[in-house]
Amino acid sequence: MNYESSIKGRGAQLNIQNRFIELTHEMRNDFLEYCEKEGEVSQCNKTKYIDVYPKTIVNKVSSPDVGMAYSMNPYQGCEHGCIYCYARNSHEFWGYSAGLDFERMILVKKEAPKLLESLLKKKSWKAKTIVMSGNTDCYQPAEKYYEITRECLKVFLKYKHPVGIITKNALILRDLDILKQLAKDNLIAVNISITSLSEKTRRLLEPRTATTIKRLDAVKILSNNNIPVNVMLAPIIPSINSHEILLLAKAVAEAGALNIVHTIVRLNGAIGDIFTDWIKKTLPDKADKVLNQIADCHGGRLNESRFGIRMRGEGQIAKQIHDTMRLAKKKYFKDRAMPKLNDGIHENNKTQQLKLF
Known part of the structure; x- marks a missing residue:
């Protein structure tokens, strides 16, 4: 199966079995043949939005090599459909597949702004940067309709609390008015993910993300x-x-970025099978080479869970990537650095009331 005959607009090409569910669902060839003959659709490829009502919205991050203390995710699942996404595994906790379900069954947390405000008002809360999209993209297509991320940014601005954003969607520019106000008090840092300058590669890896040009x-x-x-x-x-790497570094430096970082792909849990199925269908000529080189970066395995190594990799290929990144930083990012966000003014803005003394 080549890319032209794959499931349009999706990264994953199958719904892999949820490891937490005993019952299995199988798409049989005779059923697919029947649908073909009858002109019927074997499965619905439309995205479904499902309201959920968590009791909290901010999560403490305990992983020592992630680089954030707290995260929040207005949505679970992500319509961007990035085939390599580590967050796919988390969809199994909600009872769905890490494959197509992750892209088509999007859980929406409409109460997120209220939950966030409740937390930021607590006397016990001490300001520390909260990163939006620690798991799934807060500017994925659902945000166009729900505007939960925008409402959360208004809360951060109201209480003068530092916030970080991770996204690969140019929709972030819609909220430029709020971001500029946050920036006046050094309360915002944006992390934009760009994986390729090639639109062909971008469409294969990340079918529903913003184009590279829009991200730049x-x-x-x-x-x-x-x-x-x-x-x-x-x-x-x-x-x-x-x-x-060097071409990307040059392009983003010219666009004004202050820093670049990288990780080496790791295919933990269900993602290994999802990625393997995908690459054999979309890039069959390169599949074995790519899979073997990924494994070479992780001690002969596609997955990697060791803190400090899991995102950096090891071995000769990983070393070549790190060396190239060091060269890119030296060449294009000398004397540039991301600022430390301001966590010192939130305390005086918790109650939103004027103080006498």
């Missing part, structure tokens, strides 16, 4: 408005985008 434009517009931008060249996938 977002970096430029944000930077021109004094909003600090870090670009995540992540993940680097050997023999798919590993040759683009």
Whole structure:
């Protein structure tokens, strides 16, 4: 099966079995043949939005190599459909598949702004940067309709609380008005993920994300408005985008980014089978080479869970990637750095009341 005959607009090409559910669902060939003959659709490819009502919205991050203390996710599941996404595994906790369900069954947390405000008002809460999209993208297509992320940014601005954003969607520019106000008090840092300058590669890896050109434009517009931008060249996938590191670094530096970081792809849990199925269907000629090189970065395995190593990799291929990144930073990002966000003014803005003394 080639890309033209794959499931349009989706990354995953199957719904892999949820490891927490005993019952299995099988798409039989005779059923698919019947649907073909009768002109019927074997499965609905439309995205479904499902309201959920969590009791809290901010999560403490205990992983020592993630680089954030707290995260929040207005949505679970992500319509962007990035085939390599580590967040796919988390969809199994909700009773869905990490495959197509992750892209088509989007859980929406409409109460997120209220839950966030309740937390920021607590006397016991001490300001520390909360990162939106620690798991799934807060500017995925659902945000166009629900505007939960925008409402949360208004809460951060109201209480003068530092916030970070991770996204690969140019929709962030819709909220430029709020971001500029946050930036005046050094309360915002934006991390934009750009994995390739090739639109063909981008469409294969991340079918429903913003184009690379739009993301570079977002970096430029944000930077021109004094909003600090870090670009995540992540993940680097050997023999798919590993040759683009220097070109990507040059492009984002010219757009005004203050820093770049990278991770090496790792295919934990269900993602290994999902990625393997995908690459054998979309890039069959390169599949074995890519899979073997990914495994070479992780001690002969596709998955990697060791803190400090899991996102950096090891071995000769990983070393080549790290060396190229060091060269890119030295060449294009000398004397640039992301600022430390301001966590010192939130305390005086908790109650929203004027103080006498």
